[in-house]
Amino acid sequence: MLRQYELVERVKEYAPDADEALLNRAYVYTVQKHGTQKRASGDPYFSHPVEVAGLMTDLKLDQETIITALLHDTVEDTLATIEDIEANFGPQVARLVDGVTKLSKIEQMPENERAAENLRKFLLAMSEDLRVLLVKLADRLHNMRTLHFIKKPEKRRRIARETMDIYAPLAERVGMYEYMREMQLLAFEQLEPEGYSTITGRLEYIRSQEGGQVDEIALKIKQALAEADVSVEVSGREKHPYSIWKKMAERHVSFDQITDIMAFRVLTDTSEDCYRALGVLHSNWQMVPGRFKDYISTPKSNGYRSLHTSLIYAGSMRVEVQIRTREMHRLNEFGLAAHWAYKQGGDRPDGQVGWLRDLMEIVDSSQDAEELLEHTKLAIYQDRIFAFTPKGALFQLPKGATPVDFAFTVHTDLGAQTVGAKINGRHMPLRTSLQNGDVVEIIKGANAGPELSWLGFVVTGKARAAIRRSVRMKERAEMIDLGQQLFEEIADRVPAKIGKKAIRLAVERLELEDEQDLMYAVGSAKVTDRQVMEALVPGSTADLPEEPRRERSISIKGMTPGMAFDLADCCHPVPGDRIVGLRKPDCNVEVHTINCLALAEQEGADWVDLSWGERSGGAVGRLRAMLYDRPGTLAEMAGIFAQNHANVINLLFFQRESPFHSYDVDLEVQDLAHLTRILSALRASDAVAQAERI
Structure with missing residues (x-):
């Protein structure tokens, strides 16, 4: 653990004007507040925030960020308050600490809903100041380094899964690849212990048997480039274990079938030298077709820049080579954090994190916890392709993206007005998957709106969130219109004249929000005619007979005679389909086709084995x-x-x-x-x- 003077010295090395007294006060404050608290490892609890602060000094971040790292757990785990933090360290530090503070666990809430609410608040805080994200990533990285001290395996797996699903992708999206790789490796060890053990064991064996082959290939690459008068540094390594595991899973192959286990990095002085080095390598060794990527001319959305290629060495061995300048390498490994070191004047490196604005739109558009988690995951970890507008503007999209995804990526309003698209000058259906380099022209309609069917093919979280929100608003408006018409019919059957007061009282009796909410409830059948009549004029339904059930011309075997049923609207079963019934309390039996996708979403329902009767038809x-x-x-x-x-x-x-x-x-x-x-x-x-x- 870093001692107090060591931490201060680290900060003063790159920030001579830092307030030494304030840093010392923050160190002492966190030690005093955490007191005798212990971590699962047995170490004093304050060792954790001190180590997180040390990670921030490695990235040469400003003193407010270092102090925030020291204090980030005091509000949750001690008696300190945000007001205390502000009084002692100022409003900016207090705001950052508030953003990073872990949220209290709400035990009554389901786990996914808890995770979604934590994520929602975290994204909101992150959007206001990106240093919140940097401290949070360092906090999670240090917790992962000490995860093995937690005794309960299920708790270790839960934390590892959250890290793999949320924090490692976030680190990748802001270009912090060192953090991403270490998080993935530590999470992989917990989630797939057998796979981790097998792959790391095989890599260790290869390392012991290769007889310096990595050094030999690196030397050959360096010699070839030196002969062409290109000054470089070359380093080699085996690929990341989780990267190998992922490739094995995606390609459905064994470890022995992975041919490009070795990867090499070539560092040059200038961008021009990168391309010269690439030409030399392709002249000396055969390249693997389809494996060349130029992230220098078209950087990734997180600012990552490099040339990637794969070569065939010694006749059969495939090796991956990355070529970049030394400055690109520094920025690539620590991404947003490296950029922030040069942004001390209050400017935010917005060009690197435009996707944050998309995340905030998703937060605003998502209806519930499930949607928020789904849309956010879509937004932060998918492989990317590049597509252009007709004027040459470049946009990055996930693989499998369609013109609708492209339109929403350009602007939410453009996505909402989409009626057609041209891809490379040809009219194409909106569900067409885009390819790298496609030029996409969106055709707008003044009165157009998102279609529910688009959810069947869009892949971006932003598009899905916007479509669902628009469809919900449209459906609600239609239901309110329908409910208004039905309400007028219901009101005519009540033995009294219905005015605004009667409607207001009916809303209260039915425990609804307002008149529009009442019309929506009527239109969507959330309340029956009898309930509405009774709410308008209590006692008006006393002498009314029960509403008759509809007769059916279809007979179905497998149900008790007289049992009511509904043919499901999701799959529209017809005689000849294999069918199954779903029985829920106080509901008619729902008849579905056996392969209906909606069956997977049904919980708390009994399944009834059904078949069509002899007189079925129509x-x-x-x-x-x-x-x-x-x-x-x-x-x-x-x-x-x-x-x-x-x-x-x-x-x-x-x-x-x-x-x-x-x-x-x-x-x-x-x-x-x-x-x-x-x-x-x-x-x-x-x-x-x-x-x-x-």
């Missing part, structure tokens, strides 16, 4: 048809339905993707074979680009 199937945008195509589709004796129950214009129009169609069909014949006829038609059951 079920409603739903399909989606993409038609070419030209005269007569809709009529041709209608003709196909008529020829196949299918009654159209509902036709919904789904979306416009020039030059296509898509429709959702509900058809009354006899059985699965009937629906399949209709789909086959649609697919054979020149008017139809695509047809599928949904």
Whole structure:
């Protein structure tokens, strides 16, 4: 553990004007406040904040950050308050400490909801001052270094999983690769102990058997570059164990099938030397096609810059080579923290963390804990591709991103107004996956809005959050309109004239927020007609008969005679489908197809084995048809339905993707074979680009 004078000396080495007395006071304060508290290792608790402060001095951060690191646990774990911190160390330190302070555990809340709320508050604090993130990452790194002292395996695994899911990706997104790699390695050891042991053991064996092969290859690379008059430093190593494990899992291969275990780093003086070195290496050794990446001309979103290539050495061995300047290497390893050392005047390195603004939009758009965690994870750890606007602006996106993701990345309003897209000058469907280097032109519509169906193909957290928020608002508005109409019918059946006062009292009796909330509850069937009538005029439903149940023309085997059921809207089962029933308290049995995706989300429901009865028929199937945008195509589709004796129950214009129009169609069909014949006829038609059951 760093002693008091050692910590102060470290800070004074790179910041001679630092307030020595204030640093000493912060050190003494944390020692006194934590007192006799112990860590799981048996060390005094104050050793942890001191070590975190030491990590901050390694990054040459300002004195406010060092003091924050020293004090970051005092508010949660001692009797100190934020007011005490502000009185002793000023408002800026108090604000930073408040942002970093671990949030109290709320035991009643489910674990995922707790994690989501912690993440929400952390992101908000981080967006105000990025030093909060730097201290938090150092805090987590030191906790991971001492994780093995925690006795309970389940607690170690929980902390390791949180580190792998949240903190290591955050470190990567701000370019702090040294932190990311060490966090991943320590978390990997806890989450996959057998895999960790096997891979580290194999790497140790390779190291003992290679007979200096890494040094030999590094020397050969250096000699080849020296002969071309390129001055460099070359170092070699085995790849990171977690990186090897991840590659084995993604490619479904064994350790022996991983061919590029060795990696080499070439450091030069200038960017020009990087490209000269690349040319020399490609001239001396065969490169592996498709493995060259130029992050100097197009840096990663976290500011990372380097050339990457893979070479075939000695006929069969693949080796990875990274080429960068010494300055690039320093900034690459510590990313945002390295940049911050030059930003002491209050400027924030915003160019490196534009994704933070996207995270804040996600925080505002997410409805609940599940959505926030899902969208945030999507935003912070996916492999990236590059795409351009027609004017040449460069945007980074996750692999698998679509034009809709691109539009929302450019601007939320552009995403909301998207109706079509051109990729490299050609009209393409909005669900098309973008490739590296694509030029994407977004076609806007003045009255357009996000479509629910986009959730089926977008991959960015920002797009998913914005679409869900827009769809929720649209659905609520539609439900309120419907509820208004239904409410007027209900009010006509009440033996009294209904005015504003009666409505206000009804809202109170039903424990709702306001009149709009009442209309939404009526439209979405959250309250029955009888409940609304009773709330408007108490006692008005006393003599009314019970509402009759709807009759069914479909019979299903496996249910008690007279048991009510509903055909699920998510999968629209028709006779011929394999089906299962879900039975919940006080609800009709829901009939689903056996492969319905919604079944995985059902909790607390009993499954009922069902099959279609002998008199089943007249079920409603739903399909989606993409038609070419030209005269007569809709009529041709209608003709196909008529020829196949299918009654159209509902036709919904789904979306416009020039030059296509898509429709959702509900058809009354006899059985699965009937629906399949209709789909086959649609697919054979020149008017139809695509047809599928949904």
